[in-house]
Amino acid sequence: MVYVAERASVNQRLQWGAESTSALGTSVAANKLLECFDLVMGIDADVNFYRPTGRKYPSTQEENMEWMSATLGGNLDYNGIIYPLSGVMGAVAPVNHGASSTAKDWIFSPPVAGTTVPQTYTIEQGDATTRSHKMIYGLFTDFGYKGTRKDFTVSGKMLGQPITDGITMTASPTAVALAPVVAKQVNVYLDTTSGALGTTILTRVLSVDFSMASVYSPLWVLNRATTGFTNHVDMAPPCILKLKVEADANGMALLGYLQTGTTYFIRVNCIGNTIDAPNSVTNTFNHDMAVKFGKPTPFADDQGIFAIEWDATVVEDSGWGKSQLATVTNLITAL
Numbered sequence: 001m002v003y004v005a006e007r008a009s010v011n012q013r014l015q016w017g018a019e020s021t022s023a024l025g026t027s028v029a030a031n032k033l034l035e036c037f038d039l040v041m042g043i044d045a046d047v048n049f050y051r052p053t054g055r056k057y058p059s060t061q062e063e064n065m066e067w068m069s070a071t072l073g074g075n076l077d078y079n080g081i082i083y084p085l086s087g088v089m090g091a092v093a094p095v096n097h098g099a100s101s102t103a104k105d106w107i108f109s110p111p112v113a114g115t116t117v118p119q120t121y122t123i124e125q126g127d128a129t130t131r132s133h134k135m136i137y138g139l140f141t142d143f144g145y146k147g148t149r150k151d152f153t154v155s156g157k158m159l160g161q162p163i164t165d166g167i168t169m170t171a172s173p174t175a176v177a178l179a180p181v182v183a184k185q186v187n188v189y190l191d192t193t194s195g196a197l198g199t200t201i202l203t204r205v206l207s208v209d210f211s212m213a214s215v216y217s218p219l220w221v222l223n224r225a226t227t228g229f230t231n232h233v234d235m236a237p238p239c240i241l242k243l244k245v246e247a248d249a250n251g252m253a254l255l256g257y258l259q260t261g262t263t264y265f266i267r268v269n270c271i272g273n274t275i276d277a278p279n280s281v282t283n284t285f286n287h288d289m290a291v292k293f294g295k296p297t298p299f300a301d302d303q304g305i306f307a308i309e310w311d312a313t314v315v316e317d318s319g320w321g322k323s324q325l326a327t328v329t330n331l332i333t334a335l
Contacts, residue, residue: 001101002258004284004332005129005130006130007126007127007130007131008041008130009173009329011127011129011130012043012126012259013033013038013125013126013127013169013172014033014034014039014123014124014125014186015030015031015032015033015120015123015124015169015173016032016033016034016083016121016123016280016335017030017031017032017121017123017124018032018086018119018120018121018207018334018335019119019120019121019137019138019169019236020134021117021118021119021120022224024031024118024120024137024139025120025136025137025143025161026136026234027122027124027134027136027164028122030121030122030123030124030134030170030173031045031170031172031173031174032173032175032176032213032335033173033174033175033176033268034080034083034175034242035175035176035178036074036075036079036080036178036180037072037073037074037077037080037083037154038073038074038314039070039071039072039073039123039125039158040069040070040073041068041123041125041135041161042070042072042323043066043068043163044046044066044067044068044069044159044287044299045063045065045066045067046063046064046065046066046106047063047064048061048062048064049061049062049245050062050063051246052228053092055210064221064230065228066162066227067159067160067161067162067218067229068135068138068158068159068160068161068162068229069157069159069160070091070123070135070138070158070159070160070310071155071158072084072140072143072154072155072156072158072315073153073154073155073159074153074154074155075079075151075152075153075154075180075181076145076147076152076153076181076270076285077154077178077179077180077181077281077288078177078179078181078270078272078285078328078329078330079176079177079178079179079330079331080176081145081154081285081328082328082330082332083119083335084140084143084156084327085106085108085117085143085328086108086118086325086335087118087119087120087121087139087140087143087215087326088110088118088140088141088142088143088156088212088215089108089109089116089119089326090108090110090111090116090118090119091117091118091119092106092107092243093256094106094332094334095107095178097147097276097279097281097329098279098281100260100276100278100279100281101248102276102278102281102328102331103275103281103330104276104329104330104331104332104333105327105328105329106124106327106329106330106332107112107274107325107327108325108326108327109324109325109326111323112135112316112322112323115234116215116216116234118140118215118216118232119335120136120137120138120139121138122134122135122136122138123135123138123160123170124167124170126167126169126210126266127169127198128135128168128169131165131166131168131200132163132167132168132169133163133164133166133167134163134167134169135158135160135161135162135163135164136158136160136161136164136303137159137161137228138158139158139160139216139232140156140157140158140215140317141153141157141158141161141213141214141215141216142155142156142157142211142212142213142214142215143156143211143212143215144156144209144210144212144213145209145210146207146208146209146210146213147181147183147186147207147208147209147318148183148206148207148252149183149184150183151183151219152180152182152183152186152270154183154212156241158230159218159271160228161227161228162227162228165177166181166280166298166313167248167285174261176332179272179273179283179330181216181265181270181272181285182272185270185271185272186208186268186269186270186307187201187267187268187269188201188202188205188208188243188267188268188269189266189269190200190202190265190266191203191214191264191267192264192265192315193265193298194226194265194288194290194319194320194322196265197265197288198267198269198286198288200269202243202245202250203250204245204246204248204250204305205243205244205245206245206302206303206307207242207244207246207302207309208241208242208244208247208268209242209323210240210241210242210268210287211237211238211239211240211245212237212238212239213237213238213239213274213315214235214237215234215235215237216233216234217232217235217236218231218232219231219232219256223239224226226325228264228335233258233335238313239313239323239324240311240313241289241291241311241312241313241314242309242311242312243252243309243310243312244302244307244308244309244310245307245308245309245310246305246306247299247306247307247312250285251307251308252308254293254296254310254311255296257272257292258293258295258296258310258311260296261292262292263290263291263292263315263317264290264292264293264312265288265290265291265317265320266286266287266288266289266291266312267286267289268285268287269285269286269288270285270286271283271284272284272285273333275329275330281329283329284327284328284329284331285304285326285327285329286325286326287325287326288324288325288326289314289323289324290316290317290320290323290324291312291313291314291315292312292313292315292316293311293312293313294309294310294311294312294313295311296308296309296310296311297309
């Protein structure tokens with residue numbers, strides 16, 4: 001019997017390519033391997049079946065809309081995180097980190113008003129010996145991360161134009177170096193002013209959970225020249241940070257913050273390995289947020305600690321001129 005390779009799940013490699021921000025949805029070579037993430041893609045469709053009066057079974061079927069959707073998972077990574085951040089917070093160009101000629105700062109400051117110009121992606125999946133497909137206009141609509149002392153993970157959602165099946169994948173992609181955020185590298189700070197961000201450490205944070213959802217929505221119009229959605233539109237994304245803390249004096253101080261409605265400032269600070277020794281530069285991820293506290297969860301046990309989890313909604317602060325600011329320092333010069 002002649003051996004014929006099956007399409008094995010383990011061989012379904014993912015490759016990413018950054019599309020031009022002036023030509024969203026125009027296919028590009030997917031020449032990067034992001035091995036810190038997993039991505040589950042699927043075909044979505046809006047389908048109507050019609051059953052006429054007096055008949056037991058449908059007689060017609062209409063596919064009115066078709067698109068691709070995807071769910072992101074994996075590890076929070078100093079190099080990989082710039083890919084979803086460039087989607088939900090807007091495309092940016094990196095700048096030199098201080099005096100370093102090699103370390104780069106990726107600074108994401110999503111606008112509090114006006115249009116966000118996102119980075120979109122062409123994503124290929126498959127293997128050369130069986131079958132491959134791709135999604136163009138790969139747009140992050142949701143992104144989040146969650147961390148405890150055991151691990152730090154990411155989550156996200158994407159949408160894209162209808163599947164292009166039976167493709168030839170881009171040859172010889174370059175692997176993006178792995179640089180995972182290790183939980184023991186993380187601090188969380190809570191301060192009263194934006195100028196003091198990163199000053200007052202919270203020493204009994206049990207978990208941190210950030211989510212930014214429904215950033216964009218697809219635009220569907222009556223135009224047979226487009227098989228998928230025509231464009232995307234900005235939405236008002238709910239951004240929530242959940243802090244689970246010990247219900248001690250420090251943890252219960254957040255009750256007063258809830259009662260007064262005062263804006264506070266949180267920094268999630270991750271410091272990794274040295275990437276430029278002469279200039280003392282490390283892999284870094286700083287996520288700064290202006291927040292107002294909301295209703296907490298009921299008291300509960302966590303590792304034997306009497307704990308409480310507070311919801312903090314990311315808000316606009318007029319003095320700071322921002323709602324949130326994410327800064328990633330790494331050695332990546334381009335997506």
